[in-house]
Amino acid sequence: MSAEGVGAGPVGAPADPGVSPAADRAGERTTEVDRTAEDGTVTATPAAGTRVLVLNSGSSSVKYQLIDMADGSRAAAGLVERIGERTGRVVHGPLALGGPRRITEGPVADHAAALRAAAGELERDGLGLDSPGLAAVGHRVVHGGTRFTGPTLITDEVLAAIGELVPLAPLHNPANIAGIEVARALRPDLPQVAVFDTAFHATLPEYAARYAIDRAVADRYGIRRYGFHGTSHAYVSRAAAELLGRPVEETNTVVLHLGNGASASAVAGGVCVETSMGLTPLEGLVMGTRSGDVDPAVVLHLARAGGMDADEIDDLLNRRSGLVGLCGDNDMREIGRRIGEGDEAARLAFDVYVHRLRKYVGAYCAVLGRVDAVVFTAGVGENSPAVREAALRGLDAFGIEVDPLLNSVRAKAARLVSTPSSRTAVAVVPTDEELEIARQTYALAGPR
Numbered sequence: 340m341s342a343e344g345v346g347a348g349p350v351g352a353p354a355d356p357g358v359s360p361a362a363d364r365a366g367e368r369t370t371e372v373d374r375t376a377e378d379g380t381v382t383a384t385p386a387a388g389t390r391v392l393v394l395n396s397g398s399s400s401v402k403y404q405l406i407d408m409a410d411g412s413r414a415a416a417g418l419v420e421r422i423g424e425r426t427g428r429v430v431h432g433p434l435a436l437g438g439p440r441r442i443t444e445g446p447v448a449d450h451a452a453a454l455r456a457a458a459g460e461l462e463r464d465g466l467g468l469d470s471p472g473l474a475a476v477g478h479r480v481v482h483g484g485t486r487f488t489g490p491t492l493i494t495d496e497v498l499a500a501i502g503e504l505v506p507l508a509p510l511h512n513p514a515n516i517a518g519i520e521v522a523r524a525l526r527p528d529l530p531q532v533a534v535f536d537t538a539f540h541a542t543l544p545e546y547a548a549r550y551a552i553d554r555a556v557a558d559r560y561g562i563r564r565y566g567f568h569g570t571s572h573a574y575v576s577r578a579a580a581e582l583l584g585r586p587v588e589e590t591n592t593v594v595l596h597l598g599n600g601a602s603a604s605a606v607a608g609g610v611c612v613e614t615s616m617g618l619t620p621l622e623g624l625v626m627g628t629r630s631g632d633v634d635p636a637v638v639l640h641l642a643r644a645g646g647m648d649a650d651e652i653d654d655l656l657n658r659r660s661g662l663v664g665l666c667g668d669n670d671m672r673e674i675g676r677r678i679g680e681g682d683e684a685a686r687l688a689f690d691v692y693v694h695r696l697r698k699y700v701g702a703y704c705a706v707l708g709r710v711d712a713v714v715f716t717a718g719v720g721e722n723s724p725a726v727r728e729a730a731l732r733g734l735d736a737f738g739i740e741v742d743p744l745l746n747s748v749r750a751k752a753a754r755l756v757s758t759p760s761s762r763t764a765v766a767v768v769p770t771d772e773e774l775e776i777a778r779q780t781y782a783l784a785g786p787r
């Protein structure tokens with residue numbers, strides 16, 4: 340890792356003095372109107388230097404990217420991680436940009452401090468929130484409930500509604516709100532757009548979205564399948580169709596988003612018809628620290644027999660389960676290394692993870708009937724040949740054949756890893772949630 344400079348001390352502690360609100364940015368709006376296609380994607384090229392800042396605030400990290408809308412290139416990018424822990428750090432200008440990185444180490448108290456640190460890093464490069472050409476800020480917001488089914492311009496009222504959804508995404512929505520509040524404080528005049536993880540799943544048929552519990556109770560408490568990682572599922576299913584050279588409207592895909600959080604979706608002709616996460620991002624696949632599916636009676640048993648309260652069970656299932664609960668590590672790289680040394684717990688964690696994945700692949704093939712591609716994405720999906728191989732091993736009878744050689748190649752680009760005779764293609768497609776958020780943000784709030 341190359342570091343241009345490593346600083347120390349609390350990060351983002353003082354209000355950042357370098358970033359001042361600018362009064363009127365209208366003069367910087369340089370492009371013509373005709374950018375918005377029906378699906379919200381940008382169709383014409385904005386002037387070079389027209390940028391969108393994207394904030395992707397996770398439970399313990401903030402990723403930020405300044406994206407040039409003319410060509411999708413990154414003018415700046417960074418990551419603030421281990422927020423709220425004893426040692427935090429800011430990495431500005433990471434590998435994707437190629438150049439040297441600036442690393443600042445020290446505690447980052449909370450998300451507001453993290454956002455101020457990010458703004459300060461951008462400011463140091465002359466790319467702060469008052470820099471010329473910045474058209475809007477796009478925020479990843481994880482839970483949009485039933486109300487938000489598309490990108491939404493953020494107002495006080497919208498912000499309050501996002502706040503009301505905190506109980507349904509306690510790890511994520513508070514971080515998203517912090518990002519919005521800091522960006523609005525720094526640039527009150529700049530359009531801010533929320534792009535919801537749940538939006539792509541708003542098309543789920545009711546029989547897929549409903550849980551089989553008392554309808555009145557479900558409706559009173561907003562209990563249904565919402566689905567998450569939708570921005571990634573949307574981007575990746577479109578990119579997979581492009582890779583296959585088929586119109587997205589005629590392409591059926593099973594998308595496996597395997598990051599720290601993980602989810603599967605079945606996408607028919609560009610429309611999501613089933614997904615593995617539910618009311619919250621806890622259901623479905625085995626994840627880094629989350630259990631995914633368990634018998635709901637596990638919760639009752641822990642309460643009755645174990646005397647655990649709601650918060651303790653929440654902590655167990657969201658933070659102390661999944662891979663970390665099974666073997667103590669949540670990083671698939673470390674698990675792979677331990678398996679190589681003959682570690683039984685790591686082997687079992689891997690097997691449980693992969694078995695769940697196979698169940699979902701099989702189920703979603705049945706949901707779709709015809710599957711053109713099974714697509715792997717996000718940290719594990721893009722980088723672990725072992726997970727891809729094990730998840731799809733022996734599925735020749737289903738028309739799914741992974742080519743061992745293609746699958747073992749490490750590459751950054753979207754690519755096929757199936758044999759030429761495989762009826763269903765198997766693809767690896769790097770996700771780009773930030774670019775998708777920038778496009779949707781610009782389409783809604785860019786200059787007209």
Ligand SMILES: Nc1ncnc2c1ncn2[C@@H]1O[C@H](COP(=O)(O)OP(=O)(O)O)[C@@H](O)[C@H]1O
Binds near residue numbers: 599669723
């Ligand atoms: N080379 C690799 N091999 C296997 N797994 C990897 C590799 N690189 C990253 N990962 C996995 O990807 C995870 C992070 O994925 P990512 O999509 O960045 O997650 P998130 O966005 O949820 O933070 C890591 O925890 C690790 O398990």
Ligand SMILES: CC(=O)OP(=O)(O)O
Binds near residue numbers: 481
């Ligand atoms: C919704 C969700 O699980 O997001 P992440 O993978 O970023 O934690």
Ligand SMILES: [Mg+2]
Binds near residue numbers: 598599717
């Ligand atoms: Mg992610």
